Amino acid sequence: MKKEEKDKKKYSLRIRMLEINVGIALVSFLLCGVLFICSVSWVIGKYIDHDLDFFLKEAGENIEKRMEYMTEVLNELRSSELLMEYLRDGGNTYSLEKVRQAFSEAVDINNSSNRGDEGMPLVDCVYLFRNSGEYITDFYYAIVPGDQEKSDQIIANVWKVYRDTRDNEIGFETYCYRDGKSLYLACPILNDSLEEQGSLVFRLNIKTIYSLMNQVGDYRGGVCAIYTKKGNILETYPKNVDLLGKDWKEVSHNTPYIGKIGEEKYRLYNHELCMDLRVAIGIPENYAIKILYDSIDIYVVGIIAIIIAGILSFGVFTIKMTSPIEEVNEKLKLVGQRNFQAKLPDYDSKEFHAISCGFNQMTKEIDYLVNEVYEKQILIKEMELKFLQTQMNPHFMFNVLNALALQAQIDGNRELSKKISTFSQLIQAKIYRSDTEKVQIKQELEYVKYYLEIQEFRYENNLTYSIQMEKGVEEYYIPKLCIQLVVENAIVHGLEPKLGKGNVEVDIRKEDEHICICVNDNGIGFDMDGEVLLPLKAKEADKVHNRVGLNNVNNIIKLMYGNEFGIHIFSKKGKGVRVTIYLPTDIGEEI
Template identity: 45%
Template sequence: MAGRKKKRYSMRGKMITVNMGIMLGALLLCGSIFVFSVFFIISDYIHHDMDFFLTATADGMESGLSYLEKVIYALRDSETVMGYMEKSRNGRLTEEECRTLEAAFSRAVDISSPENLGNVQMPAALEISLADSRGDFVSTGYYAMPTSEKETGARVFREVFRAFEKESAESGAGYFYQEREDGLFLAFPLYDGLMDRAGTVLFKLNKEALEKRMEELTANYPGAFWVLCDRTGKSLDGGNQEAFWNTAGAERETFEEYRYEPFRMETGGRDYRAYRKLLPMDLQVFLGIPENHAMMLMYSSVRIYVLLIAVITGCGCLFLLVLIYRLTKPIEEITDKLQAVKEGNFETKLPAYDSREFNEISEVFNEMTAYVNNLIKEVYEKQISIKEMELKFLQTQMNPHFMFNVLNTLSLQAKMDGNEELFRMISTFSQLIQAKIYRSGEEKVTLGQELSYVEYYLYLQSYRFGERLSYEIAVSEEKLKEQYIPKLCIQLIVENAVVHGLEPKVDNGFVKVSVYRQEGCICIDTVDDGVGFGADGEVALPLEKREKDSAHNHVGLGNVHHMIQLMYGEAYGVTVFSSPGRGSTVRIRIPEDQGEPEKSEEEWQKKESG
């Protein structure tokens, strides 16, 4: 168990999971709040619209039946009608009086008036009759009828009149409604100014017109009901009446309580938005719309918002996936580059990123690989460069021809003079050989030691060239001699000045080595008045190798420049200034270096003797 490898998770997967959870949670919460807010707001509007529709429908029924009430008032206000009705109490009217009464009755009723048609353009009352106390009556109808239909209608009106008289005598009813196969009939007493009964008005109502007024209710709201009743609750007409009468007794008391405004009720196991309206002629209408229609309307209204939230959520998830993929893509690149570094490719680089954090990682990574690569190159290339310089020097300067000339010079001088100069030459040559050979493992020496090597070299060359060569070594501060410098770098440049600058010159030559401090750095100028480099002004390094003189070339300048840059950086190195025919100046620029002290001359002597 202790050795089990810990399971690692993908940062990209973790980011997707966490951000998806946060986003979906926030969207669902906000979406739910929004949908429920819209739901409740729309719910109020929908219920308000349903209530308005119920009241408007009931008002339409009221406007259609108000015509019947107006007929009663018009007959009561007609002096002709009321006069003949009073006269009929004392005996039957003559035919002339009957015709006069019928004409006055038709004018008062005005059965073709717009009030009878209503907004459905169908008459609420098809026929209207006025009966006296003996049952004689006059009639008028909306449609013209043949005599046979008139006689049939008169017979039906007499039957309704007798039924009303009978019920009125038995129960004292003030009105009478009767539904027959050929229509809905209403009998209503007509009173005079003294509230004495003068006659009876009989109406044949048009059930088709009543149902037409309710057609919009049943068409727009399937399952809705409407019931037309008298004040006692007797049903006269309606649609889907079973839904209402399933709760017959219990809900009537509820209707009495909520008479003038729509309300919610349960009937037949369903919830309804119900409304009761009192109508003229002692009628009332009950209307109801199933509540599920409100839910359906609310759902259809909210559905677009739900779909919109779903689309936004989907787009948000897709956008988040793409965003996280793009944000985490640099991690894959960094991983690949680290793997390349692991395999030894230190020249690999990361690109620049738009993200500040990843761009900082890229810059640090690139700096790190460049630094590591530079260190590797410094370790190997610096050693190689030093070895190549030493080998080149030994191959070019310490070749047999050079050694032969030096030894001949020493031998001739010993034979001719036999003085101390011979000893000095031999001693100088010996020390120069020590610097070149026995200190080959050291990279740096003090500036004082390096200048002594230069002086050894120039002293020996002065014997070769005689009066043709003169030299000077100047140091601005004695403390500068304690600074460290790459071994033989000045000697190589002085050698270059002698071999390439002064040796081709016919006249005498002069070489000066100046050491001074400038802007926190150490500068070593080697100035000669030789032939120059063939170019005027600053000369770029490395110089081109001359094939015709492979033994003496300017490769040493390039090697010194490269070695200094490897040790100290590209801000330092060698700069060459040339003036053809007048000489050249080679400047070495290095930082102050307090490096490890070198071995003393005695230690080298011991090493040599050992």
């Protein structure tokens, strides 16, 4: 115990070298990896910031480009003498039809500027109002007669509210009104003196506006809002998003900037549109960090792969260089186990070559000195083994045939006579084979079953037994009669003195690389509780259990396989005994 504790305190030179080398490699690679990742992150971060800023500006300019159609229409109307005269004098000079035609040409509602690349019109209806309330209109879609009256009521209300809320009739000022799927945008038409000549009302398609704002949908958490000069929000993406705070309305910045919407930081950009409108676009700042992580993850994986490869290389190199140390240690353990055939290979290293030559010479001389004594001990053990087995055979025959003869004499039963004849044949054919010391488990169980059948017949209904065997163990070899003798002791010295029914259980199984055979009986047990040590003393053997049976089985096993195998006995006084036989997995080769 003290030696084991002392050995635990010592460290392995090979493992210590492996730990140091791997530790140095790991620290070096980690430092280089961290420095590389930081450099790459800084460079990529700059590119990501530039790309996001470019997107924000481009998105704002795209929305502005689509909105320019309304400015173009307004300029076309102001440059048309016919339409400006209509606004001033009405239809007195020119026919109303000619005015409508000129208005349709000026509006050109079907042109590509209004439709965009996706073919969806931003403005689907334009109204031209005189100050008297008279108006003409042009539609992108053909209007259904049933919807005309509803459309006229809405536009009349929009124009009225616009006129009522307009501060004065000088200067440019817009008015917005939201109704379902449409957004109405009203503005004045001014002459060169900035005097209001009439009003222009655009009906904008909300679906088209939303599709323009949907550009930010490619960025998770992105927001977009179109609002008026006074700060009234007309449309947002996503719908019903809460735009808290004032940072997103800042227009003093010509470039994207970092601001807050609520408590979250955003990369924001404000851009002025036509008709006193503005657009604010924002992308969460943490999205830039996510893009950065996604961009450098391949580098992180590469660094990790390099670190692992480096550590493995250092580890393999260290293991290879120190493998002779491990081989020397293992060979020394074999010598400690009295295996003097252990030899070290020749090494290229000068130092280990000297160690190898000295070790091999030492084991050769020790082996020579030990062989003479060891061979003599083997001869003595073989003689003892032969003697013990020749002692067991007549003992087995005597007990079994004596029991059968006694019962046959009492009953005069023909069936019992047959049992005796069968058992005699078994003895002649199996047990007295002098050319073997070991039998397979399945063959040994034949002896046991014959013996138990005869004893069951003898004791009539007072004896029951069971035999359980794990599949696959029946082919292993064990010393002949080792199970039968233990079963015999259980019946004769455990169950026979007992009043009442007796039971014997045989259980055979494989545990790791060992065979475990348990024989349990519910007999009278030893005159003690707990483990019973072998060999049994003469007094205990004579009174309780058969010394020739249990002691000799234990001795045979130890002589055949060594002191680590044998029999263990556990007794419960008055309740029975469990005898456990531990054997190696013997496939029939010479031990």
